[in-house]
Amino acid sequence: MSTDGQSIPAAEAAAASAPALRRAVVVGGNRIPFARAGGSYAKSSNQDMLTAALDGLIARFGLQDERLGEVAAGAVLKHSRDFNLTREAVLGSALSPETPAYDLQQACATGLETVVGLANKIRLGQIESAIAGGVDSASDAPIVVSEGLREVILDLNRAKTLPQRLQILARLRPKDLAPLAPGTSEPRTGLSMGEHQALTTAQWKISREAQDEVALNSHRNLAAAYESGFFDDLVTPYRGVTRDGNLRADTSMEKLAALKPVFGKSLGAEATMTAGNSTPLTDGASTVLLASDEWADARDLPKLAAVVDAEAAAVDFVHGKDGLLMAPVFAVPRLLARHNLTLADIDFFEIHEAFAATVLSTLAAWEDEEFGRTRLGLDGAYGKIDRARLNVNGSSLAAGHPFAATGGRIVASLAKQLHEKGSSDGRPARGLVSVCAAGGQGVVAILESL
């Protein structure tokens, strides 16, 4: 059977066309602890939190008054007044006001994509240093006026005479005055992300127990990382919060099993997705400092890991050909093939836990013979990963998931983890980041220890 265009191209073709580039390195990262929506950061804006995360990073690496190459960040839930969110955060930070900045938005892949874009600029020699980041507030979400009221206001602005204005005002109806809050529904399907994942969960027959186990490991790993001091140089307290508010160090399989399903209740299959094995709405911000070797060396700054390469993918989820959050299933094999690597060559996997079932569906697809043959164009299954290498310092189920801030959280933590492991058997430690995103998208990247 022919494959459908998502199959993996030959490694030689891609490698031959790649020009020689210099290296982009991760110097370090900083984030504020993540808080559950409506909690400690309920009154903090995206700009507040992004500036706080930036200032923590600046303090950690002595970047006061430095003119950096560029800062890029973004938010998924964004006010229209925040059209220049990142630049405004830079102006409010201790960085030199002569540091340029831009906003980026790729749903939950925003944070990782800022790392990829800025690392590429460094590799091309366009800039020497950069800060990548992301922020989201589900508490301070933008509320917009109804289409009816919006059209009346815009038409009023265009009206020239009083009778025209009165005529336009007369169009207003009481229902036009009701405000609209942003939803998490996919625009083309009307299904929420959880409902979409519930369809994928049922398709791949992911059990409730397996999902709860992923959630339990996430909390245990994150709690252990805090206990060991792993986050001491990755997190700066904010508004009295010192640890991620969603972390439940004492959770157990029994506690998780007691939760009622919240997604997929109207499907034929048994509903398995609960508040425990799904990420909660979260507020938070994260940043990552990137640089060329020369820039980092000149300032005597650490070099944790190199950003090696990245790949984006998208799936045709609208009519269910693939699950909404399954794009990384295609991006990872393409990226690894470009470097002649397999899953066995990766020391640490960071697969973003949008839902526990997202991680498990991804692994199930890679382990499936039929899927490997028909969709990835392989002889059989793509491969199996060693679960002891997966999300070793916890992931979004425990930390929470402020959409655009998740990429920065993962990259900074993974870079530190890789640096701690260091080279062995004559090769650097390798990490793989995989982030799924709304709209059927996904971005994945390889980092290597320095």
Next chain:
Amino acid sequence: MIPVQPVILGDMPSLSKLYVNAAAQAARRRLLGAQGSAVLPAENHEVRGVTADVANLTAYQHLLGETASDVLPAGFLHALAFPVAMSVMNRDDFPLPLLGMIHLRNSVEQRSPVLFTDALDITAGVENLRGHRVGTQVDVVAEVRLAGKEDLAWRGISTYLAKGVFLPGIDKPSAGSAKAEFVAPDPTAVWQLGVDTGRAYAAVSGDFNPIHLSVLSARALGLRSSIAHGMYLASRALADVGSVRGGSFIWDVEFDAPAFLPCRVALGISSEEGGSGAWERSRFVAWNPRSGRRHFSGTVAAL
């Protein structure tokens, strides 16, 4: 269509006047106890040089989820031709009562794309009067051509049922085999339809049939609540099929249970490819996610 000299209408008929006239006609028939004949009017009605209003087109595209291109969506052409079709059903010699007729099926052939700048000749006629298990059904055929041109650009056949109306000489068909029980697939989309769905579609389509506008106006016509326009539902499904359908296609829909407003409608769309891997057709089916009752189903197929 039947080769009889068409009746050329000077202007696009006003749908609101047609509905008022239909209500008056219904009262008159009730008063006089007039039994309709079993013959359909043979003449087609035609309006020439019709152009679409671009603001209305944009509003339609936004409401139905169509890409806002300069091409008129197939459902928009249905709405554009609808007053001409209604004017035929409004004739004194049309044997069925217009108000309360139920839209059973709709079949559209989009032969070639029509732009909003094109001047159009629109004709409509009625044919195929025949029995139904619970009444009498009729096909309303509308055709759209570029002004002055022979070639058909768009053709729509709408089948309506006059429930409880039995005309002399038209037998009801023998009861067909029972319909297979509907088992809902996994949804690919869920629509939230508010109480104002009927009013919103009326505003862009011009179809102000009272059964769609409000609870009160629907109750006046014997329904327990207002219902979504069938063509609103079918046109949203067509929009959801997306660009894969190309510029020419066949779009068939069969209506089942009405969608009482407000409600959630679950939709399932699947597509079929031919041997070469090219798209052949998309099937769609929509149902009430609570009761499991089917609202409509159909296909969009390559022409």
